[in-house]
Amino acid sequence: MDIGFREKSLSVGEAAERVGLTTYTLRWYEQEGLVAPVGRDSAGRRRYTEADVNWLFLLTRLRRTGMPVRDMRRYAELARQGDRTLGARRALFEAHRVRVLARMADLTEDLKVLDHKIEAYRRAEEELG
Amino acid sequence: MDIGFREKSLSVGEAAERVGLTTYTLRWYEQEGLVAPVGRDSAGRRRYTEADVNWLFLLTRLRRTGMPVRDMRRYAELARQGDRTLGARRALFEAHRVRVLARMADLTEDLKVLDHKIEAYRRAEEELG
DNA sequence: GGTTGACTTCGAGTGGGCTCCAACTGGAAG
DNA sequence: CTTCCAGTTGGAGCCCACTCGAAGTCAACC
Numbered sequence: 001m002d003i004g005f006r007e008k009s010l011s012v013g014e015a016a017e018r019v020g021l022t023t024y025t026l027r028w029y030e031q032e033g034l035v036a037p038v039g040r041d042s043a044g045r046r047r048y049t050e051a052d053v054n055w056l057f058l059l060t061r062l063r064r065t066g067m068p069v070r071d072m073r074r075y076a077e078l079a080r081q082g083d084r085t086l087g088a089r090r091a092l093f094e095a096h097r098v099r100v101l102a103r104m105a106d107l108t109e110d111l112k113v114l115d116h117k118i119e120a121y122r123r124a125e126e127e128l129g
Numbered sequence: 130m131d132i133g134f135r136e137k138s139l140s141v142g143e144a145a146e147r148v149g150l151t152t153y154t155l156r157w158y159e160q161e162g163l164v165a166p167v168g169r170d171s172a173g174r175r176r177y178t179e180a181d182v183n184w185l186f187l188l189t190r191l192r193r194t195g196m197p198v199r200d201m202r203r204y205a206e207l208a209r210q211g212d213r214t215l216g217a218r219r220a221l222f223e224a225h226r227v228r229v230l231a232r233m234a235d236l237t238e239d240l241k242v243l244d245h246k247i248e249a250y251r252r253a254e255e256e257l258g
Numbered sequence: 259g260g261t262t263g264a265c266t267t268c269g270a271g272t273g274g275g276c277t278c279c280a281a282c283t284g285g286a287a288g
Numbered sequence: 289c290t291t292c293c294a295g296t297t298g299g300a301g302c303c304c305a306c307t308c309g310a311a312g313t314c315a316a317c318c
Contacts, residue, residue, distance in 0.1 A: 011264075011265075012264090012265070012266095013264065013265080022306085022307075023264090023265085024306070024307055024308070025305085025306065025307085027266090027267090028305080028306065028307085032305095043265080043266090043313080043314055043315070044265085044266065044313085044314085045264085045265055045266075045314085045315095046265085046266090058242070058246070061238075061239045061242045061243070062239075063305095064235055064236075064239055065236060065239045065240075065243070068304080068305095069304075069305065069306095070304095083253070083257055086250050086253050086254050086257070087250075087254060089250055090247055090250035090251065090254065093243055093246055093247050093250070094247060096243065097240070097243050097244070097247065100236060100239070100240055100243065101240075103236065104233060104236050104237075104240075106193055107193075107194060107229060107232065107233050107236075108233075109190075110190045110191075110193055110194045110229070111194075111226065111229055111230075111233075113187070113190045114190070114194070114222055114225065114226050114229065115226070117187070117222055118219055118222050118223060118226065121215050121216075121218055121219035121222070122219065124212070124215050125215050125216060125219065128212055128215070140294075140295075141294085141295070141296095142294065142295080151276085151277075152294090152295085153276070153277055153278070154275085154276065154277085156296090156297095157275085157276065157277085161275095171284095172283080172284050172285070172295080172296090173283085173284085173295085173296065174284085174285095174294080174295050174296075175295085175296090192275095197274080197275095198274075198275065198276095199274090
């Protein structure tokens with residue numbers, strides 16, 4: 001798993017910085033199977049390749065859309081099984097896409113409530129001088 | 130605090146049903162100060178008025194937009210202090226509104242990533258027969 | 259060659275938001 | 289009158305997603 005000095009790769013700290021997670025979280029994600037075991041240098045320190053960083057980036061987007069870690073793990077497991085799981089992975093994303101759209105619809109509705117409230121407060125403030 | 134039998138009011142179970150929370154959560158919200166102490170009947174059981182239910186409904190919208198319980202409590206405290214906090218409450222909502230808009234923008238971006246992924250999987254599946 | 263600082267592992271701790279249990283009470287139906 | 293059910297309380301427990309502490313290793317710099 002030693003990936004050699006000529007590959008341009010990042011330490012855990014650099015990778016964390018790059019994807020906007022902490023080093024704690026990066027190690028935890030690996031431990032939880034959200035990330036395949038990362039390559040190490042001769043001293044046993046993690047070296048993140050560009051592919052690793054891209055994968056992490058994708059995870060942050062999934063996470064931000066509210067996908068539970070459990071599902072991200074499932075997705076990672078599928079990805080590790082290669083091309084034969086392409087359909088399953090697409091299905092997983094399509095299902096998630098529907099949930100994200102539903103959440104956006106909810107937010108749109110909730111925003112209306114918020115706006116009505118703000119307007120009501122504005123009117124009330126006006127009335128009380 | 131006994132609100133009398135002629136008011137049309139709901140038990141904790143009915144109120145929970147109505148607003149889509151559990152009875153546990155309703156009592157917990159009250160305990161946490163998200164809801165002012167609810168009226169009781171002669172047997173000490175909570176009776177939720179329409180105003181209580183409306184308030185709870187608003188809380189569920191705030192919650193669904195990701196407002197932390199801490200902020201909802203702050204809002205509830207302001208509301209209990211009457212008209213002189215109207216401005217503060219409006220400010221709180223306006224600040225929250227900005228966060229909701231930001232979240233929606235994030236979701237829109239993340240949805241693009243998701244769609245690109247789905248498209249990439251579709252193409253890959255096609256290529257592999 | 260000593261200090262610094264980023265890394266390593268393992269396991270424990272935290273914060274948020276509920277969720278549930280045990281023991282009890284009181285009103286209503288049969 | 290008994291059984292049932294929905295309530296009551298206080299406190300414990302749970303799940304999630306990190307977050308951190310302790311103890312140790314190693315490479316780089318002065």
